[in-house]
Amino acid sequence: MPGYDDHVRWALSTAVEGFDFTPVAGRVIDGPLPWDYRALARRAVAEATGPVLDLGTGGGEFLAGLGPFPPGSAAxxxxxxxxxxxxxxxxxxxxxxxxxxxEHATRLPLPDATFAVVLDRHEDYDPAEVARVLAPGGVFLTQQVGSTDGTRLNGALGGPGPDVPEGVALAPFAAGLTRAGLNVERAEEHEQGRTFTDIGAVIWYLRMVAWQIPDFDVARYDAPLRGLHAAFERGEQFRDVAPRFVLAARRPAR
Incomplete structure (x- = not known):
């Protein structure tokens, strides 16, 4: 069984690229959601009557799996x-x-009324900007991470709170889309939970999700990391909170 130092070496030497969690598959486990965002996004792309826009595409891996795309599509x-x-x-x-x-990631350098579909998987957005770039009748589909995501891990390691906006929750986000002139057609939330099985997966995850503990460093957090590793060695797992919500909204056709 790998020891603590073995886990650390693996976690620090394994690349973090885009938003690809393949290296910790089966070791960082998000619980099931009652919806399938990938399936919803794929259906929206397949039914699109014009260009598709993906906000905060990461490394592009997720979006690339949804094609083919109409001409003029962007991310x-x-x-x-x-x-x-x-x-x-x-x-x-x-x-x-x-x-x-x-510093201006929610301002979209894109023309008005252009996109039949705007996708957003976990990216911050400005509802007014989304409404502006949507074509009449166009659909906005987003899955968002609630502000409390991962806070049990922060507490267990004695770290500061995540560097994320406060108030990321279903009700205010749905209201924001309505104020922007969109008709909300779906609004659903769920607490899926997240399970970590070993300390190497925890360290790699905190490298990937750099905003979770902004000052994270293995040496700085040596004592609580070793304490968590001891719990893993006793056969325990660490369960965190992972709230998610999904919204679908449409710009009126006229």
Whole structure:
């Protein structure tokens, strides 16, 4: 069985790219949701009568699996380490990537009333900007992570709170879309939970999700990490909170 130092070496030497959690498959386990965002997004793309836009595409891996795409489709990304990867991933699919400055990542450098579908998987957005770029009759589909996501892990390690916006929850986000002039057609939330099975997976996860504990460093958090590793060695697992909600809204046809 790998010891603590073995886990640390693996976690620090294994690449984090885009938003690909394959290295910790079966070791960081999100519980099931009552909806399937991938299936919903794939259906929206298949039914699109015009270009598709994906907000905060990460490395482009998720979006690339939803094609083929109508001409003029695009994606945005505001996290600089992901921009080159996303551009390379999406170019063969005819999707143009727009790199956004992180401080203005919700401002869309895109024309009015252009996109039949706007997708958003976990990215912050401005409802007014989404409504502006949607074509009449166009659909906005988003799955969001609640503000309390991962806070049990932060507490267990004695870290600061996640560097995420407060108030990310179903009711205010649905109200924001309504104020922007969109008709909300679906609004659903669920607490799915997240399970970690070993300390290597925890460390790698905190490297990938860098905003979870902004000052995370293995040496800085040595004592609580070792304490959590001891619990794993006793056969325990660590269960965190992972709230999610999904919204679908449509711009009126007229």
């Amino acid at each position: 945005t990304e505001g996290w600089p380490p992901n921009v080159h990867l996303a551009r390379a991933t999406l170019a063969p699919h005819g999707v143009r990537l727009h790199a956004l400055p992180p």
